Amino acid sequence: xxxxLPKEEHEKRLKLYNKGLNDREIAERCGVSLNxxxxxxxxxxxxxxxxxxxxxxxxxxxLYKRGFNDFEIAEELDATKAKIQYWRSKNDLPHxxxxxxxxxxxxxxxx
Numbered sequence: 165x166x167x168x169l170p171k172e173e174h175e176k177r178l179k180l181y182n183k184g185l186n187d188r189e190i191a192e193r194c195g196v197s198l199n200x201x202x203x204x205x206x207x208x209x210x211x212x213x214x215x216x217x218x219x220x221x222x223x224x225x226x227l228y229k230r231g232f233n234d235f236e237i238a239e240e241l242d243a244t245k246a247k248i249q250y251w252r253s254k255n256d257l258p259h260x261x262x263x264x265x266x267x268x269x270x271x272x273x274x275x
Contacts, residue, residue: 169204177204184244186213219243224251233260 173194180190191201205212219241227237234252238245252259 174204177201178208181205181210181213184213184247186244186246189244189246219247219251221251224248228252228257228260231260 177190177194180193185193187201187205188198191198194201223241224237227240232240234245234248237243238248241248
């Protein structure tokens with residue numbers, strides 16, 4: 165008989181799923197295999213997240229042109245880094261590895 169998933173683990177996965185993370189990201193954060201998350205999602209009737217959905221790509225481009233990196237864009241738009249990386253790669257845009265001017269100023273204020 166299969167082991168029942170503890171309520172806390174189910175809620176953790178569901179919270180990550182509802183934030184827009186894909187199966188791989190959820191698996192990494194929960195320390196389980198990709199297949200485990202795939203079967204958990206299917207069992208719960210949850211569709212796979214499309215990496216292109218619900219992101220304002222015009223705003224992505226504006227932030228990218230201002231020097232924001234993938235993490236900063238994702239944070240600003242409340243999206244996953246994977247969605248931003250996917251968008252950037254599909255548009256043949258190189259990685260903005262440096263911090264944006266706004267982020268550098270913000271971090272300087274913290275110290």
